[in-house]
Amino acid sequence: MRSFSTSSVTALAAALALSACASSAPPLASAGPLPGSSAPSTGAAAAASPQELVSRVDIPFEKFVLANGLTTIVHTDRKSPIVGVTIYYKVGSKNEPRGRTGFAHLYEHLFFGGSSNVPNFDIPLEAAGSTSTNGSTWYDRTNYVETVPTGALDLALFMESDRMGALLPAVTQDKLDKQRGVVQNEKRQGDNQPYGLAEYAVAEGLFPVGHPYRHSTIGSMADLNAASLGDVRKWFTDHYGPNNVVLALSGDIDAATARPLVEKWFGAIPKGPEVAPVAAGPVTLPASVSRDMTDQVPVLRLTRQWSAPGLNDPDAAPLRVGMHILGGLASSRLDNALVRGSQQAVSVSASAQVYEQVGVLEASMDVKPGVERTAAETALDKVIAEFLSAGPTPDEVRRAVVSTLSGEIGGLEQVGGFSGKGATLAEGQIYSGDPAHYKADLQAIAALTPEQIRSAMQKWMGRPVFKLAIVPGERTDSGNEMGGWGDEKEKAAPQPDARQKAPKLAPAPKRVAPPVAPVSELSFPAIERATLSNGIPVTLARRTAVPKLVLSIDFDAGYAADALDTPGTQGLMLGMLEEGTKTRNATQIAEEQERLGASIGTGATLDTSSVMLSALSANLAPSLDLMADLLLNPAFAEADFERARGQAQAELAQVESTPAALAGRTLGTELFGDHPYAQPSDGLGTKTALSALTPAALRAAHAKWLRPDLARITVVGDVTMAELKPLLEKALGSWKAPAAPRPAKLLDAATPKPSARIVLVDRPNSPQSVIFAGRVLPLTGRTAGQEPLTLANEVVGDGFLSRLNLDIREEKGWSYGVRTGVTQSTGPRALQVMAPVQADRTGDSVRAIMADMAAFPAKQPVSAEEYQRVTDGSIRGLPNQFETNGQVLAAITRNERLGRPDDYYVRLAATYRAIDAKRIGAAAGQYLQPSDLTWVIVGDRRIVEPQLKGLGLPVEVRQGPADSASPAPGEEAQGE
Structure with a gap:
């Protein structure tokens, strides 16, 4: 999927930020030793020191720069025959002008729509065994990633260079309109979540109109509607030159091999204009500001935010670790005080989101139902104030640092993707001018003292604060009107016709894609x-x-x-x-x-x-x-x-x-x-x-x-x-089984007969409907020989190139993504269809899903392209599935649970080769038909129900669950 990133820190710092955003750990009776006991021996004396852990983090690399300015970084890791291809363009939403918010991300979607010599980027690479090609946009950058078998690296570089140098002649008004619809549904999908509008409110509260970090990366609906083909061309020529790019190749590759390939495919692309730097920095509010938003949420959420310096500032490291101690660790200050201590919160968090030029510090508290709001606000502010005054203890600092560095070491398993070694090197280069900048970051974290953290947090969190409260009730704000520049109501930006004709471009020079070299067979660990x-x-x-x-x-x-x-x-x-x-x-x-x-x-x-x-x-x-x-x-x-x-x-x-x-x-x-x-x-x-x-x-x-x-x-x-x-x-070893007999689950119990019907769950004010459908299959997880079903499911709904996703997302623009899956339970397996769609297309989407599924294979059998993609592509992609220890562990436990042999995945290539298109079609005909699906639709009944009348299915309407965790709208929560 093409998505904008939800993380804003460097790849190597992601473990800290993600853990800092996590919900609180389960509560306990007290923060000290249990009555009558002393703290047990922790074994901490045997633990490696932060400095020792940092010394183990090393990503050796070589770097070269082409004459046109393209910077390439190469890291060699031979553990698996794969190469991570990671490309960073130093342009993001902060570069967008007024009236064009969301454009960097919209353009990222268009970047996958085909170039002059590559009609579709996904099909050749996935057929070659690549991970799904993907991209993301954030304030400071746009990146594109895929991890390919070594033999497909030449193909991947050809394709990346073609869209860098020959994209525009292939971009049409039709492609722009379709991707506009996809992106708008991505926005609706995010806005439709509980607390989904908070991000907009925080940016509006912290930054003035016109600040580059104020408008959201997804942008406003009005600006997305206004984007024209001329805007696409200008964005490309202004920002997508090779001199604004870092290419990272990591894995089964070395610089001597990589350089001639990069020269061959990218060397002739002309340099683009220099991208002007953006003036942006943290903002000090003249006074503290409070804002309430009502939303369809289960509990009151209280938040506190401050803007902060960017990632190259000396205060970035102490702020990250300080916020981790405040509300990220399982033993954080907020957890101990508000969840386990006073029990005024059901969850808490604190985090430092660090961008290139600014950061955002946030602490939040989900208030326990029944707790009076004023008391909760006082308690939250008291914990923060006490932490700022006294700072952390040496033990808190050590724990935060060691847990963070341990996560970083684990992250080194991946060569590519959004947070692997390639991304770490590329971000160091693009943000700090040094691929090895991660070492300075980690060394700074390892050397932190309590006083450094206290000083930094007092400096930045001692300023006026933005307070946002999300209050349970009927949603009154609309995401459609949020995320833009900020002055739309006062003085709307001029909006030209988004469909104005653009001059026709000359075709790009013809180039031929290279063949895929033989791909090594999977080597599964002994x-x-x-x-x-x-x-x-x-x-x-x-x-x-x-x-x-x-x-x-x-x-x-x-x-x-x-x-x-x-x-x-x-x-x-x-x-x-x-x-x-x-x-x-x-x-x-x-x-x-x-x-x-x-x-x-x-x-x-x-x-x-x-x-x-x-x-x-x-x-x-x-x-x-x-x-x-x-x-x-x-x-x-x-x-x-x-x-x-x-x-x-x-x-x-x-x-x-x-x-x-x-x-x-x-x-x-x-x-x-x-x-x-x-x-x-x-x-x-x-x-x-x-x-x-x-x-x-x-x-x-x-x-x-x-x-x-x-x-x-x-x-x-x-x-x-x-x-x-x-x-x-x-x-x-001394743990013994009890005398009682082992319990037995009755997994062979009968299941209801499949029934074609619709259950509509009313959720008012929903800009999207969430469609789920399914039926129980006459199979269990231990039924042998179901690989044809796996491949058939991949054709119809499992992946970006599946028929359902290409139709409802890419062709119609009604959804951000549609997929199907077949469960791998030990007992009865089930087919599931999942489709979040724009509310006014709910009935049409159900109709389209049914038609697409029914056509396979009767009217539309497996095509040669689909067959090659799901068989050869799956075979070539096997090494990608077992890059990390966690992936290998999941495969082993799955084999044991389903009664498969240890060499199941080693033999899987031969199994797939023995499956022809006829067997894939037969599996689809037997198991993937829509005639007896049960449909569940969660959406606004007022909009959705009229659309369901022509589908020929009985409809049962239910009310959404009552919110027992929060008081009804208009009620005041009472103290304990």
Whole structure:
């Protein structure tokens, strides 16, 4: 998909920013040791120091510059026969003039529409085994990425150079109009989310009209409507010259090989004009400002924002880490005070979004229902003020730094993509003039002192603040009127006819695409197996690319287990494992992970409940000990339970106010009836069920389902079996199965007969409708020989080039993206269709989906192009699927759950080669037809219902879930 990035920091700093934006960790009884106990030994003495971690981060590179100014950076990484191709154009939304907001992003979409010698960028590359070609736009840059098999690098460079040098003759008014519709639906999709208009309000509050960072990257509807073909040409010629570009090649490539290829394809492109620098910087408000917005949200959200300096400023590092300590760490100040302490919040966060020339500091609090607003505001401001006054402790700084650097080391597994090594080098060059600037960033982070952080935060957060509150109620603002320059109501910018004719351009010189060289066969890591003394099987795939590993303990339980318990039991029980043990409370658990650079989490699917660990190899022993304590000795304390349940109830309210999540929950229940898979796939159960749960019920579920005879351990990373098994034996070997028989889920239970009908869930004021559809298939996950169905699904709906996406997004412009999927559950599989569409095209979209699916294969069998793409492309793309330890672990656990052999993926190429177009069509005819789909549509009934009358399907209208987590509009929340 072509999307604008939601992250604004450099690639190497992304781990910090993302964790700082995360929701709060589950609560605990107190921030100190449990009564009558002392803090347990953390093993922190064995942990690597920040300086040692920084010394392990190295991305060697070579750089050369062509005569036309194109800068190329090459990093060699031979672990897999793939090359990340990453191109950064130093132009973003901050370069847009008044009246043309959103244009940089709109142009990015057009960049995929074909050039003079490449009618379609996606088809040749995906057929060659590339990851999906993608791009993103942000304030400071536009980037384009793909990761290709080594043999397809020549093709990728040819295509990138053709759109850099020969794009405009192929850009037509029709293409512009279609992509305009796609982008406007992307805007609607974001605006349609709970709190979806807050980003606009923050920019309006922090920056004056005309400031380059004030208008949103997605822009305003009016400006998108006004974009003309002449604007496209001017944007291209003004900004897309090679002298404004950094090309990064990372992976199975070296500079000696790369340079002649880059010279061959890019050398003749003429230099473009120099892009004038943009004057922008942080803004100090003359006085603090407050703004309230009402929105269809489950709980009151209070936020505080300040503008800050850009990424090259010395204060950038202390501000990032300071905000991480304030509200990003699991043991953050805001968490400890407001979630675990006063219990006035259900979640909190703090982050520093750092752009090239400015930054935005934000702290937020989702207020617990029933808490009086004034008290919540006072509490939030008090925590911030106390932190600014005293600053962080040395231990907080160390924990924040080590956890951040551990994340950076893990990020080095990827050579390409939006946050891999190629992006890190390219951003260093484009923002700071040095590809190795990441080292200076990390060294600055590692050397931080509490006083540096306190000083920087006092300097920037001691200024007047912008306060935004998102208040539950009927939405009164419209995203259609937001995101633009800011003076539209006072003095509208002149808007020429967006469809005015532009002069015809001369054709570009003819060039021929190079062939794809032979692609290496997949080399899947060797699998080693062992068994612990208590019978738990252990699977290891050793990989040494980075000094880290991932480990998963998987139990045959999952959300389907709630069919034998109360709905929501499994999810809440797993979440409570991080709440505290018999010797550690949640703050101590969080702090210990941060000191070790480890991350322990829990999660589940319909079939499996999991406890997961990401750890530095050097700190594996203490990390395993900590994980074992969480798994074997959970406290399920009453006070912790009440807070955790309150958070789960708030999360459920958030899910039910999010259109896609609500549609997914509704569809699952409609498809599966009384089958165990009818449990909500988010694991949250229902409001009634959550209210009925008790700590005793969670203890019983823990004993019932998390037992060694239902467990498997899988490990991928830098450790040997000789090192691993003794550590696992020490941590888990004495764990014995209970005398009670193993529980059994009834996955062979009957499911309802498929029924063609529509369930319309009314969600007023929705600019988009979210369409979900599906049916249960007469297959299970263990049914062998379903690879033709996989390929058939790829043709119809799985991927950018699928028939549904090309029709409804690319041809009609009604959606930002449509897709289909076939679940990989152990029990009955289900076909699912997902399509967020503009509200006034809901009925037309349902009709088009049905027609496209019915045509395959009866009226439109698999074409030669589609067949080659989904077979050869899938085969060539296999190495791309297993670049990271997490990807390998997921493949191993999937094979074990579905009864596949260890070499399934090695043999998959031969399996695909044996499947002809006829078998793909037969699978589509048998499993992917629309005649008996159940449809769930979440949208505005007033707009949608009239559109459904001509579809020939019965329609049942339901009201959206009542918002029990927040007071009704007009009611004042009462204090406790």
